[in-house]
Amino acid sequence: MRLFVAVMPPVEALQGLADAVAPLRGLPGADRLRWTSADAWHLTLAFLGEVPAERVPELEVALAEVAETHPAHTLRLAGGGRFGDRVLWAGVEGQDWALRRLAEAVHGATAEVTGETDAFGFHPHLTLARAGSVRGRRRAEQRMAAAGLDALAGALDEYRGPEWEAAELRLMRSEHEGGAVRHTSLGAWPLAR
Ligand code: 2AM
Numbered sequence: 001m002r003l004f005v006a007v008m009p010p011v012e013a014l015q016g017l018a019d020a021v022a023p024l025r026g027l028p029g030a031d032r033l034r035w036t037s038a039d040a041w042h043l044t045l046a047f048l049g050e051v052p053a054e055r056v057p058e059l060e061v062a063l064a065e066v067a068e069t070h071p072a073h074t075l076r077l078a079g080g081g082r083f084g085d086r087v088l089w090a091g092v093e094g095q096d097w098a099l100r101r102l103a104e105a106v107h108g109a110t111a112e113v114t115g116e117t118d119a120f121g122f123h124p125h126l127t128l129a130r131a132g133s134v135r136g137r138r139r140a141e142q143r144m145a146a147a148g149l150d151a152l153a154g155a156l157d158e159y160r161g162p163e164w165e166a167a168e169l170r171l172m173r174s175e176h177e178g179g180a181v182r183h184t185s186l187g188a189w190p191l192a193r
Helices: 011-026 053-068 096-114 139-156
Strands: 002-007 033-035 043-050 073-083 087-094 126-131 160-166 168-177 180-190
Touching: 002 053, 002 096, 011 073, 011 139, 011 160, 043 096, 053 096, 053 168, 053 180, 073 096, 073 139, 087 096, 087 139, 096 160, 126 139
Parallel strands: none
Antiparallel strands: 002 043, 002 168, 033 126, 073 087, 073 160, 087 126, 168 180
């Protein structure tokens, strides 16, 4: 199963961001991106990749332990940027140090179960849109795609969403169905109070 661990912003936070993002979709170049659907928006803490189903109970124990020992915290969705020419994302502000510590603990605990050895690298973000591969495209077209992403990322700079509480961890499954991706929650663990 393709798994990841995430924090899900509440519907008010997602709606605020969706309202801010809607006008961006009319900007030049926006129609060449694949926009993620607002009802699937999430903050990925750790991507676990393919994990055998029989490992899931161990993951559940590990995640319960991390949740018990890491506090709920206050965040807001704010600002944004781009990863190269590929991804447009919205950022996170507030007690993001608590989110970072949580991500680090999740990475450590899940790596013990999955045997993953990658270094911990975490840039809190919510993926809004992805560009297709730029390989094989003409240079001018690549520059245009980059300029489009710059303008979109710049427009996100202004955005400051409402505060919300990151109150639980979720273990998520990602499935590809034809061209679409479906995310389902396999479990949720409340963070400490
Ligand atoms: P992102 O969109 O927040 O960057 C489920 O597939 C989630 O896991 C995605 O939303 C993505 O997070 C993250 N993800 C997917 N493939 C990944 C990969 N190869 N490496 C790291 N994270 C990945």
